[in-house]
Amino acid sequence: MRVQPAAPATRREAVRLALWWLTAGALATGLAAHFTLVLLHVLPPNPVSAAFRGVTRAWVVPRFAQDWRLFAPTPVVNDCTAYARALYDDADGEHVTEWLDFSTPVVRAVQRNRLSPRNAVLPMLFTAMYDVTNRAGPRDGLLRQRLLEEWSDVARQPPSLVVLEASGSAALAAAHPDRAFRHVQVMIAIQPPLPFAERNAPEDERPQAAYLVLPRVPFQPVAAWGAGR
Amino acid sequence: MSAAFWTRVRRRLTTERHLLGCALVRLGAGLVALSYLVGHWSARELLWGPGAVYPLFLYRRDLSLLRWPSLFAVESDVAFTALYVAAIAVVGLYTIGWQTRWLGLPFYVVVSSLLARNPMLLTGGDALFLAELPFLVFLDTGAYLSVDSGWRRPGERFEPPSRPFAALLHNVALIGIAIQLCMAYEVSGLYKVAGELWRNGTAVYYALRRPEFVLPGVSAAIYRPASVVTLLTYGTVAFEIAYPFLVWKRGTRWLAVLIATLFHGAIAVVMGLVTFAAEMLVFQLVLLDDEQYRRAYGWLVRADERRR
Numbered sequence: 001m002r003v004q005p006a007a008p009a010t011r012r013e014a015v016r017l018a019l020w021w022l023t024a025g026a027l028a029t030g031l032a033a034h035f036t037l038v039l040l041h042v043l044p045p046n047p048v049s050a051a052f053r054g055v056t057r058a059w060v061v062p063r064f065a066q067d068w069r070l071f072a073p074t075p076v077v078n079d080c081t082a083y084a085r086a087l088y089d090d091a092d093g094e095h096v097t098e099w100l101d102f103s104t105p106v107v108r109a110v111q112r113n114r115l116s117p118r119n120a121v122l123p124m125l126f127t128a129m130y131d132v133t134n135r136a137g138p139r140d141g142l143l144r145q146r147l148l149e150e151w152s153d154v155a156r157q158p159p160s161l162v163v164l165e166a167s168g169s170a171a172l173a174a175a176h177p178d179r180a181f182r183h184v185q186v187m188i189a190i191q192p193p194l195p196f197a198e199r200n201a202p203e204d205e206r207p208q209a210a211y212l213v214l215p216r217v218p219f220q221p222v223a224a225w226g227a228g229r
Numbered sequence: 230m231s232a233a234f235w236t237r238v239r240r241r242l243t244t245e246r247h248l249l250g251c252a253l254v255r256l257g258a259g260l261v262a263l264s265y266l267v268g269h270w271s272a273r274e275l276l277w278g279p280g281a282v283y284p285l286f287l288y289r290r291d292l293s294l295l296r297w298p299s300l301f302a303v304e305s306d307v308a309f310t311a312l313y314v315a316a317i318a319v320v321g322l323y324t325i326g327w328q329t330r331w332l333g334l335p336f337y338v339v340v341s342s343l344l345a346r347n348p349m350l351l352t353g354g355d356a357l358f359l360a361e362l363p364f365l366v367f368l369d370t371g372a373y374l375s376v377d378s379g380w381r382r383p384g385e386r387f388e389p390p391s392r393p394f395a396a397l398l399h400n401v402a403l404i405g406i407a408i409q410l411c412m413a414y415e416v417s418g419l420y421k422v423a424g425e426l427w428r429n430g431t432a433v434y435y436a437l438r439r440p441e442f443v444l445p446g447v448s449a450a451i452y453r454p455a456s457v458v459t460l461l462t463y464g465t466v467a468f469e470i471a472y473p474f475l476v477w478k479r480g481t482r483w484l485a486v487l488i489a490t491l492f493h494g495a496i497a498v499v500m501g502l503v504t505f506a507a508e509m510l511v512f513q514l515v516l517l518d519d520e521q522y523r524r525a526y527g528w529l530v531r532a533d534e535r536r537r
Contacts, residue, residue: 020393024242027401035408038360042416044423062297062345063363066356068416073424077435107440110501117272119503120265124282124350126441159287163349166282170275193438196431199453222282223274 034059042068080129081189081209084168086181086219097179099187102171103129125167129188131160136212152215161186161214170222185216242400243393248372249383249522250515251403252326255370257511259324261358262340264504266317276347277301278309283347291348299345300338316343326375333366353413354508360409361512367402368515369395383526406515411473413509418469427466430459442500451499468492482516489513 040049041056049056060066082103087096103125109118135158136147151157154165164186172181191209194201266273274280278301288302303309316339323329323336340362344355371377372387381387389396426432436442437452452458468488475485490510497506 016393020239020243020397023394024239024397024401027397031401031405031408034405035412038409039412039416042412044416044419062295063341064360066353066360066413068353068413069420070353070417071432071436072417072420072427074426075424075432075436076439077426079438079440081440104440107443110441111443111445114498114501114503115268117269119501120269120276120350121272122441122501123352123505124347126439128349155290159283159291159349162284162287163282166284170282193435196434196458199434220284221280222284223278223280 034064038064038066042066044073076130077193078133079191079193080126080133081191082125082129082164082168083187083189084165084172085185085187086169086172086176086179087183087185087216088179088181097172097176100168100171100175102168105171121167124163128160128163128167131158132164132214133188133190133212135160148215152217154217157217164188164214165217166220166222169220170224173222174224181219183216184219186214188212188214243391243396245369245372245389245392245396245399247403247515247518248369248387248389249519250517251368251370251399252373252375253514253522254365254368254406254511255326255329256324256374257507257514258358258362258365259320259336261504261507261511262320262336262343263317263324264507265340265343266313266320273313274306274309276350277313277343279304279306281347283349288346295345295348297345297348298342300342301346326371326377329371329375329377330369333368333370337362337366352502352505352508354502354505357409357413357512358508361406364402364405364409367398368406369399383522384530403515406512407476410512410516411476414469414472418466418472421466421469427462430462433461433465434458437500442502444499444501447499465492476516479518483521486513486516 037052037056037059040052041060043049080103081101083099083101085097085099087094089095106118106122106125109116110122136144151161154162157165165184168186169181169184172184189209189211192207194203194206198205269276275282279285285302285304288299292298301309301312303312319332319335319339323332341359344351344359369389372389373381373383373385375381378387421427421432424432426435434452437448442448451461472485472489475481475488490513493506493509497503
């Protein structure tokens with residue numbers, strides 16, 4: 001069926017129609033510009049995105065910030081576990097607590113109940129662990145030492161490490177409510193999985209874990225689980 | 230192009246479309262936001278309060294870099310709790326569809342403020358949520374299942390009043406939501422194609438073995454058979470790459486929504502990424518038009534009558 005164009009009846013209607021088309025044109029242009037910038041920002045590395053990185057970043061971050069590397073190009077394969085210990089003083093002098101595993105209880109809580117409030121904390125802890133281990137990288141000796149010295153100052157730490165220390169502090173405070181801690185220290189255990197070809201082998205045949213021990217920093221009071229402070 | 234073509238374009242853009250889907254998006258987005266606010270009531274201080282694991286000093290240090298201010302970055306516990314309760318009220322009212330035209334913007338401000346207070350909590354689902362919320366502000370989300378509409382049901386016919394400019398904004402926002410969804414899946418698929426483990430068909434094995442994604446008694450049954458792992462790995466890539474093409478044609482949109490629902494539903498149950506799955510699914514609801522929803526609703530009503 002042919003649609004006949006409707007002619008505007010009055011001058012007022014004609015102005016409204018022109019305004020409508022102007023608005024439609026502006027919105028279409030805006031939408032196209034927005035998604036061109038977002039697309040250039042999120043695409044895998046390529047020459048065009050690199051050429052416009054400054055412009056795309058200025059538009060996309062922070063309001064439209066997004067990253068679609070979901071488990072890609074390579075999913076993180078290592079298992080990580082976060083531990084924390086604290087230093088405290090009493091009449092006998094300085095003491096250090098045992099290492100406390102504060103990521104596994106969160107994993108267990110979410111495994112028991114997929115709707116547990118810990119559901120939000122779980123990705124936060126693991127994202128933080130992967131970020132810290134990536135930043136520490138495979139460097140050895142002097143380079144690793146320099147990085148850890150830099151991180152002994154909380155003000156120079158990456159957000160992921162600050163969040164791990166704060167989460168560890170909350171767990172330690174809950175485990176030892178009667179102690180006043182002076183310092184907190186975080187350690188991350190990194191264990192590679194069994195390769196796909198050995199997926200049916202027993203768990204105890206997995207490769208040994210490596211440990212990343214991070215510098216001790218002043219203990220920070222953090223809100224407790226389950227209630228307001 | 231002929232004048233008749235432009236008349237058809239104008240006719241399409243001056244009629245508010247997909248009103249049932251928009252109402253469902255309002256309900257879904259509101260429930261996701263409420264699951265954050267009410268579901269994490271007991272942990273609110275730890276996650277977003279003055280004593281949060283993402284401390285205020287860190288938030289202030291990185292604010293110039295992130296350029297993302299938050300209403301919840303306050304030092305007083307009382308002020309924080311008052312803001313938190315106010316946020317629940319705003320989100321609750323928006324969810325039930327009270328004054329949706331005006332509450333859309335406060336809803337966006339409240340949700341983005343909450344997520345901005347602790348960027349370490351953000352997942353890919355939150356990123357999609359934040360990217361889609363500005364479009365939600367311009368949608369007419371109150372035509373069905375809302376206080377504003379007197380709780381109009383999906384089976385009832387409704388002709389929206391003639392509002393050419395509001396309808397234009399509504400329809401452009403709808404297109405924006407669909408493009409953003411397509412971009413998320415397509416780019417994710419492109420990254421996967423470039424990955425060795427996705428190409429050799431084993432990526433799902435490694436993802437399912439990570440302790441944070443294990444469901445005891447179930448995960449191993451999925452990642453042990455090589456055929457299942459390969460099928461799921463290639464199936465994921467195929468779905469993500471095909472998604473925009475399925476959405477493009479009206480006739481296959483239901484298939485895109487169905488596969489996405491199964492895909493994210495499985496991720497929620499097996500991998501525990503419940504909020505992520507909900508956030509990825511909510512905006513798919515605008516893809517189906519009112520006729521498709523009415524047919525589905527009619528089918529459900531008839532099935533219910535037969536059951537009785």
